[in-house]
Amino acid sequence: MENIAEYLKEERSQPWRDELRKSMKAKERTSLERIHMPEQDPEERSHNYLEVNLGLTEEQALVESHRCLDCPDPTCITGCPVGINIPKFIKKIEAKDYLGAAVVLKETNALPAVCGRVCPQEVQCEASCFYTVKLKKTPVAIGNLERFAADYERNSGKISVPEISEHNGVKVAVIGSGPAGLAASGDLAKFGYDVTVFEALHEIGGVLKYGIPEYRLPNEVIDVEIESLHKMGVKFRTNFVVGKTASVEDLRKEGFEAFFIGSGAGLPRFMGIPGENHIGIYSSNEYLTRINLMHAADPDYDTPILRGKVVAVIGGGNTAMDSVRTAKRMGAERAILVYRRSEKEMPARIEEVKHAKEEGIEFLTLHNPLEYFADEQGRVNRMKLQVMELGEPDASGRRRPVPVKGSEFDIDVDLVVVAIGVSPNPLIPHALPGLEMSKWGTIIVDKETMQSSIPDLFAGGDIVRGGATVILAMGDGRKAAAGMHKYLQEKVKSR
Amino acid sequence: MNKIVEKEFFSENVCKFIIEAPDIAKSRKPGNFVIIRLDEKGERIPLTIASSDEGKGTITLVVQRVGVTTAKLLTMEAGESIHDVVGPLGKATHIENVGTVLCAGGGVGVAPLLPIVEGFKKAGNKVVTVLAARTKDLVILEEQMREFSDEVIVMTDDGSYGKKGLVTAGMEEVIQREKVNLSVVIGPAIMMKFAALTTKKYNIPTIASLNTIMVDGTGMCGACRVSVGGKTRFVCIDGPEFDAHQVNFDEMLQRLGSYKKEEAEAYERYLKTVQ
Ligand SMILES: Cc1cc2nc3c(=O)[nH]c(=O)nc-3n(C[C@H](O)[C@H](O)[C@H](O)COP(=O)(O)OP(=O)(O)OC[C@H]3O[C@@H](n4cnc5c(N)ncnc54)[C@H](O)[C@@H]3O)c2cc1C
Ligand code: FES
Numbered sequence: 110m111e112n113i114a115e116y117l118k119e120e121r122s123q124p125w126r127d128e129l130r131k132s133m134k135a136k137e138r139t140s141l142e143r144i145h146m147p148e149q150d151p152e153e154r155s156h157n158y159l160e161v162n163l164g165l166t167e168e169q170a171l172v173e174s175h176r177c178l179d180c181p182d183p184t185c186i187t188g189c190p191v192g193i194n195i196p197k198f199i200k201k202i203e204a205k206d207y208l209g210a211a212v213v214l215k216e217t218n219a220l221p222a223v224c225g226r227v228c229p230q231e232v233q234c235e236a237s238c239f240y241t242v243k244l245k246k247t248p249v250a251i252g253n254l255e256r257f258a259a260d261y262e263r264n265s266g267k268i269s270v271p272e273i274s275e276h277n278g279v280k281v282a283v284i285g286s287g288p289a290g291l292a293a294s295g296d297l298a299k300f301g302y303d304v305t306v307f308e309a310l311h312e313i314g315g316v317l318k319y320g321i322p323e324y325r326l327p328n329e330v331i332d333v334e335i336e337s338l339h340k341m342g343v344k345f346r347t348n349f350v351v352g353k354t355a356s357v358e359d360l361r362k363e364g365f366e367a368f369f370i371g372s373g374a375g376l377p378r379f380m381g382i383p384g385e386n387h388i389g390i391y392s393s394n395e396y397l398t399r400i401n402l403m404h405a406a407d408p409d410y411d412t413p414i415l416r417g418k419v420v421a422v423i424g425g426g427n428t429a430m431d432s433v434r435t436a437k438r439m440g441a442e443r444a445i446l447v448y449r450r451s452e453k454e455m456p457a458r459i460e461e462v463k464h465a466k467e468e469g470i471e472f473l474t475l476h477n478p479l480e481y482f483a484d485e486q487g488r489v490n491r492m493k494l495q496v497m498e499l500g501e502p503d504a505s506g507r508r509r510p511v512p513v514k515g516s517e518f519d520i521d522v523d524l525v526v527v528a529i530g531v532s533p534n535p536l537i538p539h540a541l542p543g544l545e546m547s548k549w550g551t552i553i554v555d556k557e558t559m560q561s562s563i564p565d566l567f568a569g570g571d572i573v574r575g576g577a578t579v580i581l582a583m584g585d586g587r588k589a590a591a592g593m594h595k596y597l598q599e600k601v602k603s604r
Numbered sequence: 605m606n607k608i609v610e611k612e613f614f615s616e617n618v619c620k621f622i623i624e625a626p627d628i629a630k631s632r633k634p635g636n637f638v639i640i641r642l643d644e645k646g647e648r649i650p651l652t653i654a655s656s657d658e659g660k661g662t663i664t665l666v667v668q669r670v671g672v673t674t675a676k677l678l679t680m681e682a683g684e685s686i687h688d689v690v691g692p693l694g695k696a697t698h699i700e701n702v703g704t705v706l707c708a709g710g711g712v713g714v715a716p717l718l719p720i721v722e723g724f725k726k727a728g729n730k731v732v733t734v735l736a737a738r739t740k741d742l743v744i745l746e747e748q749m750r751e752f753s754d755e756v757i758v759m760t761d762d763g764s765y766g767k768k769g770l771v772t773a774g775m776e777e778v779i780q781r782e783k784v785n786l787s788v789v790i791g792p793a794i795m796m797k798f799a800a801l802t803t804k805k806y807n808i809p810t811i812a813s814l815n816t817i818m819v820d821g822t823g824m825c826g827a828c829r830v831s832v833g834g835k836t837r838f839v840c841i842d843g844p845e846f847d848a849h850q851v852n853f854d855e856m857l858q859r860l861g862s863y864k865k866e867e868a869e870a871y872e873r874y875l876k877t878v879q
Contacts, residue, residue: 309822311641311648311688319824348690350822354627375824379836386829386836386855388862395825403647403819411672412647412819413866487858536822536841 113192117183120197129200130179139240143247144173151467155437158323158406161464162226165250167207170257174202177249180239185251188237190584191217195234199254211262212269214255219295219338219583220288222263222330225256227321228580229458263333270340274301279597282307282365284351284537287315288579289371289570291338292586293593297369298341300594305365306343309350309536312402315373317579319402320394322431324438325461352540357566366600367565367593370552371586374571375534379527380423384481389415389489393424393432393528400435417524419443421492423478424528425455426576430462432526433470441524444470449477449497449510475499477510479517481525492522533572541566551575558592559585567593606689609662611682614744617669618712619678620654626661628653628691634699634719635813635845638663638691639821642676646687649673650818650840652716652790653692654745666715666744671867672874679878693821694844697811699723703785706778706808707753708734708771708799710791714745716813717790718752724788725752732784733757734774736795740765771795772802784808789848793860797853804849812848814839817862830856 120126147163148154154161165173177199185195194213201210214221230252235241238248262268279302283290286308297304312318314331339345351357357368377392379385391399396414399405405414420436422429425448437444446465448455451474455462466472475497482491496516499508533550545553545562552561552568559567569585571577610622628638637652656663669675680686697720705724709717714735725731733753737743738761750756758766759774767774771791778784779802787810789799796812803810816828821840828839833850837843 309690310820311690348688349627350690350693353631353692354690355631359631375822376838377824377826379826379829381836386831386859388859392826395819395827398819398825404645410645410647411870413863413870415862415866486861487855534823 117186117194120194121179121181125204126179126197126200129203133175135178138176138178139244139246141172141176143176143250144169144253146250146253148464151464151469154324155434155468158438160327161324164260165253165257167261170202170254171205173250173254174199176240177203178239184237184239184242185234185249188234190233190580191587193217193234193255195251198258199249199251202254202258207258207261208265208267208269210258214258215269215271217587219292219587220331220334220579221255222259222334223288223317223326224580224583225252225254225259226326226330227458228252229578231459233580263330268333268337270337271295271299273299273341276303276342277301278303279601280305280363280365281367281369281593281597282351282360283369283371285309285315285371285373285570285572286313286345287371287373287570287582288317289373289572289582289586290315290369291335292583293369293371293569293590294343294586295338295341296587296590297593298338298343300590302597304343306345307349307351308345308347310402311347313345313347315371319398320428320431322397322401322435324434325431350536352536356540361565367597368567369586369589369593370537370561370566370568370572371570371582372534372537372572374531374576376532377527378530378532380478380529382478382480384483384489385527387481387483387489388487389417389523390481390525390527391415393422393428393526394531396432396526397428397435400439406439414439415524417441417522419445419520419522420524420526421445421447421478421520421522422526422528423447424530425450425457425474426528426530427457427461429526429528430457430465432528434461434465434468436524436526437468437470445473445522446470447473447476447478447494449475450507451475451499454507475510477512482519488523489525490521490523491519492525493517493519531571531576533575537572549575555592557588558595559589560592560596564596605685605687607685608680608682611680614666615741617678618742618744619667621665621667621677622662623665623686623689624661625663625689625691628689629656629658629661629663632656632663632692633696634723635694635697635716636692637694637716637821637844638665638689639693639818640686640690641688642673642680643687646676647673648688648819648821650693650815650821652813652815652844654715654718666712668712672870675871675874690821693840695842697723697788697845699727701728704730704732704783706732706734706775706784706787706803708736708775708787708789708791710736710771710795711742712744713791713795713813713815714749717788718745718748720788720790721749722752725754730754732778734759734771734778735766736760736771736774736791738762770798772798775799775802779803779806779808787811787848788813793853793857796848796851797857800848800851800853810848811845812851813844814846814851814856815844816856817860830859
C-alpha cells in the first residue's frame with residue numbers, strides 16, 4: 110500500500126495537476142451542483158430497448174469534472190475495487206484530454222465503458238467521495254464521468270490498445286468469458302502470455318451479454334472492449350464447455366500451463382413452492398437470455414418467448430429489476446415487482462429502482478409468493494401471495510422478513526419471472542475432483558493470489574464469491590492474472 | 605462452424621447427419637447430447653448424439669422434423685455448415701453388467717438408444733430391444749440395433765411391419781417370458797410415460813432419457829427443468845437420464861407444449877418463406 114500512496118502523491122504533484130487545482134477555488138468547485146445524467150423519457154423508453162441513460166455531453170462532463178477537488182487524500186479510490194486513479198482521470202477530463210482520461214481508466218480497469226454503466230457507485234467510490242463523507246453533499250458523478258471518458262474514446266475511433274510485453278510463448282487458459290475472465294485475459298496478454306478464452310455459449314461476455322439488458326448496457330459497448338482483447342492477441346473459443354468438450358487434464362496435455370476459472374454463478378434458484386414449473390414461469394436467467402442473447406423479442410429470430418399482460422417478478426436485486434423493466438418493454442400492462450423485504454433492503458442499484466419507478470413498475474414489497482395456479486393448458490394464471498413484516502436482523506444484517514399470519518391473498522398473473530438468486534455453476538467443480546470447495550459450492554482460493562487448492566488453477570468472480578458484481582469479478586480476474594504470472598515465472602525459472 | 609459431411613434420409617421426416625466436430629467426437633459418451641444453432645438468428649436446440657467416429661472427427665445426429673429449426677436443418681445439404689454445435693452435454697449413461705436389459709425406443713428416440721444398446725451389450729448384458737414406430741417406413745436403425753441386440757422386436761401401430769401394437773405390448777411380451785433386470789426407454793414423452801407405467805407394474809428399474817426444451821444446456825437457465833420424485837431437476841446437467849418411475853411425465857408433457865402457439869405461427873411463417 111505504501112508505494113501506491115507514494116505513487117498517487119507523485120502523480121498529484123505533477124505540474125499540470127497543480128495548475129488545474131489553482132485554476133479554480135475550492136469554494137467555487139463545491140458550489141457547483143452535480144450534473145444530472147440526461148435520460149430518455151420514461152414513457153417512451155418503457156416501450157423501446159434503447160439505452161436509458163444518454164451519457165453526459167462534453168460540456169456537462171467538463172462542469173462535473175470541475176467539482177472534483179483533487180483531494181490530497183483521495184478516499185474515493187479506496188472505495189473502488191480495482192483502485193482506479195479517480196482524481197487523475199477526472200482531472201484529465203478537466204484538462205480536456207479525454208483520450209488521456211480513458212488511458213488512465215484502462216491502467217486498472219479493462220472495461221471502463223461497462224463499469225461506468227453498471228457499477229453500484231453509490232456504495233463504492235461515490236460513497237467515499239469527500240463530498241459524501243465530509244461535505245454531506247451529493248458526490249462527484251464519478252461513474253458518469255468514467256462512462257463519458259470511455260464512450261468518448263470509443264466514439265473517437267482512436268482506441269488505445271494497452272502495451273504488451275514480449276510474447277513469452279507460455280500458454281494459459283481462461284475458462285468463461287464474463288467480466289472476471291475478460292479482465293484476467295487482458296492482464297495475462299499484457300504480461301506476454303499466449304491466452305485462450307474458452308466459453309460455453311456462442312457469444313463472449315457472460316452475464317454482460319446474456320443477462321444485463323441492452324437498454325442498460327448495449328452489446329456494442331461490450332463488443333468494442335472484446336475487440337481490444339482480440340487486438341492484444343487473446344484467442345477466443347466459443348461453444349467450448351471445459352469439463353465436457355475437453356477436460357482440464359486434456360488442456361494440460363495440449364500445453365496449457367495455468368488456468369483461470371471464471372465460470373460464474375450460473376444456476377438459477379427456485380423457491381420450491383407448488384406450481385413453480387407451470388408454463389409461463391421463467392427463471393430470470395432464462396427470461397433475460399431468451400431476450401438478450403437469443404433476441405427472442407425480434408420476430409426475425411427463431412427463439413420464442415412468452416409475453417404476459419400481468420407479469421410478476423420475484424426478487425429485489427439487479428436481476429429482478431432488469432427482468433421487470435424488460436417485461437414492461439415486452440408489452441406488459443402491469444409489471445409488478447414482488448419482494449419479501451422492504452424497499453430499503455433491496456440489493457439493486459439505486460438508479461435501477463428509480464428508473465423502474467419512473468417507468469411505471471409496481472412495487473409490491475413485503476410480499477412473498479406461496480403458490481402458483483394454472484389453466485388447463487398448464488399456463489400460470491394466478492398466484493397466492495403472503496404479506497410479510499420485518500423482524501430481527503439476520504446473518505446478512507438486514508431485517509428478516511416474517512410472514513403475517515392469515516394475510517394470504519391471490520392475484521391474477523400470466524407470466525412470472527423468478528429472480529431470487531443463483532448458485533455457482535457446478536460443471537467445473539464436478540469435473541475436477543480434489544478441487545477444494547465451500548459448502549455453498551464456490552471455489553476456495555487464496556485471497557491474494559486467487560490460487561485454488563490445485564496449484565495451476567486460479568479462480569475469481571461469481572464462482573468464488575457467489576453472486577457479486579461486475580467490478581468485483583474484474584478485480585478478481587486481475588488479481589488472479591498477477592497470481593498466475595508469479596506462479597508461472599517461478600515454474601519457468603525452475604525448469 | 606461445423607460442416608455437414610453426410611446426410612441421409614431415413615424417411616420423409618427423419619434424417620441422419622454426420623457432422624464435423626472433432627472435440628466432441630473425442631469426448632462424447634453414450635447418453636450425451638449436443639446443442640446446435642443453425643445460423644445467427646437460430647434458436648438453440650438439443651439433439652442426442654447417436655454415434656461418433658473419433659478418427660474422422662465426426663458425430664452422427666438423427667433429426668426428426670418437428671418445428672422450424674428441424675425443418676430448416678433437413679433442407680441443409682452436405683458441405684453446408686451449422687453455425688454452432690456445443691457438447692457433449694449431460695451425464696453419460698451409467699453402463700454396467702446387470703443381466704438382462706430391455707431397451708425400448710420410439711420414433712427418433714431409437715437413434716440415441718443405439719449407443720446405449722451397444723454399451724450394455726459390450727458390458728456383457730443380454731439385450732432385448734423393442735423398436736416402435738407408427739408405420740413401416742418410420743422404423744429406423746433396425747439393422748444396427750440387430751448388431752448389438754440379442755433380439756429385436758419391431759412394433760408398428762398399423763401392423764405394416766413386425767407386430768401390430770404399441771411399444772408397451774412388445775415390452776410386456778418380454779417381461780412376461782423372462783426376468784428383466786433393467787429397462788431403458790427413449791422416445792416421445794408420452795411413450796416414455798406409458799413404458800414407465802408398464803415396467804413399474806413389474807418393479808423393473810427403468811431409465812428414461814428426457815428431451816425437454818433447452819436453451820444453454822449448461823444449467824444456467826432452468827428451461828429444461830422437470831419434477832423427479834417431487835424435486836425440480838435440470839435435465840441438461842442432472843440428466844438427461846432419470847429414474848423413469850420418479851419422473852412427472854404429465855408436467856413434462858405440458859412444459860414441452862410451452863410454445864405450441866408460437867411454434868405453429870413460426871412454422872406458418874417459415875412455410876411462406878420457402879414456398
Ligand atoms: C441480470 C443481471 C444483472 C446484473 N446487474 C449488475 C449490475 O448492474 N452491476 C454489477 O456490478 N453486477 C451486476 N450483476 C452481477 C454481475 O453480472 C456478475 O457478478 C458478474 O457478471 C460475474 O462475472 P463472472 O465473470 O464471474 O461470471 P459470468 O459473467 O457469469 O460469466 C461466466 C461465463 O463462464 C461461462 N462458463 C461457465 N462454465 C463454463 C465452462 N465449464 N466452460 C466454459 N465456459 C463456461 C458462462 O457461459 C459465462 O459466459 C448482474 C447479474 C445479472 C444476472
Ligand atoms: S437448458 Fe438451461 S438449464 Fe438446462
